[in-house]
Amino acid sequence: MAFSAFSVLPDLAPLLCGALLAATGSAKLFGRRTARLAAGTVLVRVLNDGRRATLALRTVGAAELALAAGLLAAPAPLVPGVATALLGAAFVGYLGYAKATAPQSSCGCGARAQGPIGPRSFARAALVLLGGVAAAAGHTPWWSRMTDRPSASASCVLAAAALLFALSADLDRFWLLPLRKLRVRVFGHPLPPGSGQRVPAAASVQLLERSLAWQAAAPIVRSALLDSWDDDGWRVLRFTGVHQDVRGARPVTVLFALDRDATLDTTPNPAVRVSVIDDRTEEVVPIDLLRAVGLRTALPLAT
Numbered sequence: 001m002a003f004s005a006f007s008v009l010p011d012l013a014p015l016l017c018g019a020l021l022a023a024t025g026s027a028k029l030f031g032r033r034t035a036r037l038a039a040g041t042v043l044v045r046v047l048n049d050g051r052r053a054t055l056a057l058r059t060v061g062a063a064e065l066a067l068a069a070g071l072l073a074a075p076a077p078l079v080p081g082v083a084t085a086l087l088g089a090a091f092v093g094y095l096g097y098a099k100a101t102a103p104q105s106s107c108g109c110g111a112r113a114q115g116p117i118g119p120r121s122f123a124r125a126a127l128v129l130l131g132g133v134a135a136a137a138g139h140t141p142w143w144s145r146m147t148d149r150p151s152a153s154a155s156c157v158l159a160a161a162a163l164l165f166a167l168s169a170d171l172d173r174f175w176l177l178p179l180r181k182l183r184v185r186v187f188g189h190p191l192p193p194g195s196g197q198r199v200p201a202a203a204s205v206q207l208l209e210r211s212l213a214w215q216a217a218a219p220i221v222r223s224a225l226l227d228s229w230d231d232d233g234w235r236v237l238r239f240t241g242v243h244q245d246v247r248g249a250r251p252v253t254v255l256f257a258l259d260r261d262a263t264l265d266t267t268p269n270p271a272v273r274v275s276v277i278d279d280r281t282e283e284v285v286p287i288d289l290l291r292a293v294g295l296r297t298a299l300p301l302a303t
Contacts, residue, residue: 008152011145013134016160017084018071020128021064024109028061039222039242039251040106042098050222050242050249057108063087071135072142081136088129095121104226116226120167127167201228203263204235208256210264213272217241220276220287221254234273235260243276243285251279 028034035054038044043053067087070080091109098105099117107121146153165171205225208214214221220241227238234257241254257273276285 008145008149008156010134010138011140012142012153012156012160013131013138014071014074014077014081015142015146016157017081017128017131017135018068020068020131020164021071021084022068025061025064025068028108029058029065030061034058034061035242036222037106037108040224040226040240041108042102042105043108044240044251045102050251075141077135077138081132081134081138083132084135085129085132088125088127088132091125091128092122095125106223116224120169124164124167127164199235199261199263201225201235201237204228204237204258204260207262207264207267207270208237208258208272211258211270211272213256213274217254217256217274217276220252230260231257233260234258235262241276243278243287252285253277253279 028037031037034057035050038053038057039050041053041057043056044050047053047056064087067080067084071077071084074080095107095117098107104116107117109121109124140148165175220243221239222242223240225237226240229236237256237258239254239256241252242249243252253276255275255277257275258270259267261267262270276287277283278285
């Protein structure tokens with residue numbers, strides 16, 4: 001059965017690549033989070049402007065949608081297959097450059113994920129490259145192949161869907177996070193009270209995201225966590241952002257500082273310090289963050 005499914009892969013590659021590119025392309029072109037995704041990528045530094053980085057990401061999304069349409073509609077997708085392979089090669093090259101020059105930047109690949117570039121990002125780009133090569137080598141339209149070999153085609157589609165599901169950070173909340181919660185319930189918390197172990201940065205981020213400081217700065221923040229370090233009892237968390245004022249939009253760095261030993265279990269209401277720094281002038285940007293959230297009972301904010 002495995003060999004049978006593999007034998008139909010070249011003819012089904014246009015369907016698989018087309019569906020993938022349609023999903024990622026529509027997220028980039030029409031998604032509301034595109035500007036936030038772009039701000040966390042290396043494009044902001046290369047283009048020196050958040051709006052141009054957003055435009056570049058939307059342009060890539062439009063190209064992905066065009067290729068998806070060609071792959072899904074063409075009976076013999078040689079040209080869109082070759083173009084898809086070239087796009088995949090460009091993705092791999094871009095990720096390599098971003099990883100070498102800005103290791104903590106986001107790839108901007110999906111609809112929601114903003115974490116640093118990792119093996120899964122390269123694996124998805126490689127799949128686009130290999131899928132384009134396979135599509136260009138196909139000879140039978142994918143709809144005909146699915147009719148001729150329904151069992152093998154279904155097996156191939158399910159296997160490809162499972163692979164893409166595992167490689168997509170956007171979908172972690174559906175399977176990876178539940179597995180992690182199950183592991184904690186079965187084996188216990190990895191940082192029991194009094195263990196003396198260092199609190200992971202992810203735990204600090206989880207605590208931060210429940211604070212008033214995060215709610216107030218959310219309109220400015222445009223990335224996931226890029227860096228963290230401990231200083232004199234504080235855990236400093238660094239994010240990129242975009243600040244809009246009378247001079248227009250400008251890239252900024254948003255720094256949050258909270259107790260380095262605090263977790264949801266030990267300190268559910270920590271004080272959080274916030275600093276917004278202009279990336280161009282390296283000066284602190286004076287912003288009244290509390291004005292953005294109004295009056296409410298929430299976690300304390302120290303500025």
